[in-house]
Amino acid sequence: MSRFELSGAAVDTTGQRDRLRHPASGGYCAFEGWVRNSNEGREVDGLSYEAYAELAIAEGERIVAEAIERYGVTDARCVHRTGDLKIGDMAVWVGASAPHRDEAFRACRYIIDEIKHRLPIWKKEHYVTGESDWVACTHVYREHEHEDHHAHHHHAHAQPFVPDYSRQTRLRDVGEAGQAKLAASRVLVIGAGGLGCPVISYLAGAGIGTLGIVDGDRLDASNLHRQTMYNASDIGQYKAELASRRVAALNPTVKVRIWKEPLTAANAVEVFGQFDLVVECTDDMRSRYLSSDAAVVSATPLILASIYQYEGQLQFVAAQPGMPCMRCLWPQEPAPEAVGSCTLSGVLGPVPGVLGAMQATEALKYLLGLPQPNAGALSLVNLIDLSIQHLPIDAANGCVAHGGCVAVARRALARAVDEEAIDLAFDRLDDAVAAGFRLVDVRNAEEWASDPMPVVAALQVPSGQVMERAGEFADGRFLLVCASGRRSGHAARLLRDEGMQNVYSLAGGLNALRVAG
């Protein structure tokens, strides 16, 4: 049933409202947009709407479906007018019914905001002077919208924001020359989570010229205790987009580029080459190795950090000959079961905050040319006893034995490009089954019980046991599944190394299926 309509005639609000009546709904909320008599100071006596109907209807349906899914409302509908309208006519109608009022208000608000941004509808304004003008749809509703946005919009035009860096330029080692260095710098931040929030915030505040932000995840409620840039109302949205909005709000002079998918072995070197410094802030060991390899090959310095419960590790990879990379210390990627994660092990919120603030400090020190006496060390930060221990990494004991960091990194990247064909994306597990895959649940027994898969798996093999039970994967094509895609990806690569080319991993794991709905 269609929930979005384009209508050449006046909206039948009673009919629309009645279609939202449902025994499960405890209330209903509607928004009406009306034609106003002025826009940007010009008197308007009417307007015409033109829509790219096919696209507008498809996009409108999608927006209403998103609102229903996102806020869990019982039902929602929207009608947008086309054709000629007079002052006071209704241009758009939105309604949502839900068990509780809050979801209804929020769904309604979501629909009108998204319609404003995404619908291919144009407005021709007829001015009282007899002139007329076409105005893009995004403009139309900005003028209709809530007043604070309107006021802010004009205020920003009247007085462009001028950042005040006096508190840092006062430092003798920074000064105006240092500030100019920061303004000319391009920094890529990979991961906009617990570590990334302080890194992005401090670098934006400091006036870095260009910030790149990479994060393929959407905000989850469980992130909020440590990811301080985000609001409860942001749940479900891409962190890269939220972070870019946060930077724009904090320091509009910073240029932001975002990637809403993780970098790959195929593109990481090229992307790194567009930046002066990379800060690795993911919770993913595979991403860390990819970053170390890409940093070494592109000669882009890298600041690594990772955390576990109440402690963290920090390493600066200079990406210069004779300086150690991450593989000099940890040559091979460890099994995901060995490294722990925030999900399984837990983490106190400020711990990534401290390590992220340290990464931001290292980044500024590097860009300003300040001394980094412990740059070649692994720094162990223990927030239980507040100790920091620096262990110098001897590059002579590292990749040198295997041809040097660059040769090791090139080989690792080439292997990773081959392995990327292992990760397959599906919106629904049924689709994978229909495509001929046998599903293997590689989570642990506790997860099988607490969070059953939406489709029954052909096999249940905990990721740590796939090698000893490799014989069970002999016939057919297998799709390994875990919560995030990490354990399944690692297990699939181990099996591939044993020559089993019929094994794949569900990209993003069960979490990705939930988002896709």
Place this chain on the structure above:
Amino acid sequence: MTVVNLQYYAQLREQAGTSSEQFTTGASSLRDLYEELRVARGFSLSADALKVAVNAQFSAWDRPLRDGDTIVFIPPVAGG
């Protein structure tokens, strides 16, 4: 017997239930010491997954033990 000071990080700290301890051992090398601790403290990670440092320097696993050494076992961590 050798008396050494041990420091644990991450999963090892969690499994040992302490950040540090003094330990008396008959082991002759770091590797033997760690194998002894795996049993005594219930560590799940193998030595191959870890780094070890002695007196604030990374060390090879075959290094002999001396009285008073401060030994740190470091697992890789991935949280963010």
